[in-house]
Amino acid sequence: RQQPGSVFVPMHWNDQYASRARVDVLVGAVVDPISGQPASKNVPVRIERFVAATYGFAVLRRKPANIPAAYWAIAKCSGGWRLEMAFAVAPDDWASLVGELAGTDVQLAAYCDAETGRYRFACYEEDQLSGTVFLAPEPVAVSRDWAIAQLSAPNLARGKRTSAIAGRPGKGAVDRGAxxxxxxxxxxxxxxxxxxxxxxxxxxxxxxxxxxxxxxxxxxxxxxxxxxxxxxxxxxxxxxxxxxx
Ligand code: FES
Structure with missing residues (x-):
């Protein structure tokens, strides 16, 4: 756990796995004259809360080339990639956002509630689930492990495709948790x-x-x-x- 009053930022591969996460952008390219330790290890910083208009979570079979969110962090998971997002302004074209993340050649099963700002998409290629995207005005309340497991689950019959956007196991199924x-x-x-x-x-x-x-x-x-x-x-x-x- 991080000590109160200090900030931890990973040093390696940051631009590969998160947006605006390169710590060297924040700190001077200087080293301690005696020990040679870089400034990134001990430099005063100030942090501010990022106010998000919309949050997103996605599970994708392929890593997207572009992620159009103000902040994102992506990590490998079983069968693909898991992605957390935060948008400073709520996207107004959900379909093109999903297209950028999951590709434009996919078939969609969608739940859209413009009034509450909640959107859920399941993307299919042939009969195989290639990704799910969840968006909400608050941090997305979806069982991450369950959503990831859906990438490796047996293909769903066409009439049952919306169950992939439920965000949690159906009746009788077990959510093992993290x-x-x-x-x-x-x-x-x-x-x-x-x-x-x-x-x-x-x-x-x-x-x-x-x-x-x-x-x-x-x-x-x-x-x-x-x-x-x-x-x-x-x-x-x-x-x-x-x-x-
Ligand atoms: S992680 Fe090794 S015993 Fe639990």
């Missing part, structure tokens, strides 16, 4: 559910899900989830269960 244990592919929601079922120690989670039983680098995070689950307030649905009739 991956916590990379060794065994176990997600945060799976661990939280196991805690609710009575696995309240890291070793109990390991026995139930294998999480944490190989390299061990996820154990601290597993411990945090256990702690959070045990101290969180019950949801209204859970409260209803214990209220006498």
């Amino acid at each position: 991956t916590v244990c990379a060794c065994f592919g176990v997600g945060a929601n799976e661990i939280a559910s196991a805690v609710e079922r009575g696995c309240t120690t890291v070793s109990a989670i390991g026995e139930a899900l294998q999480a944490g039983t190989n390299c061990g680098s996820c154990r601290a995070e597993i411990r945090n989830i256990i702690e959070l689950q045990r101290t969180r307030a019950p949801t209204s649905a859970e409260r209803k269960l214990v209220v006498p009739a």
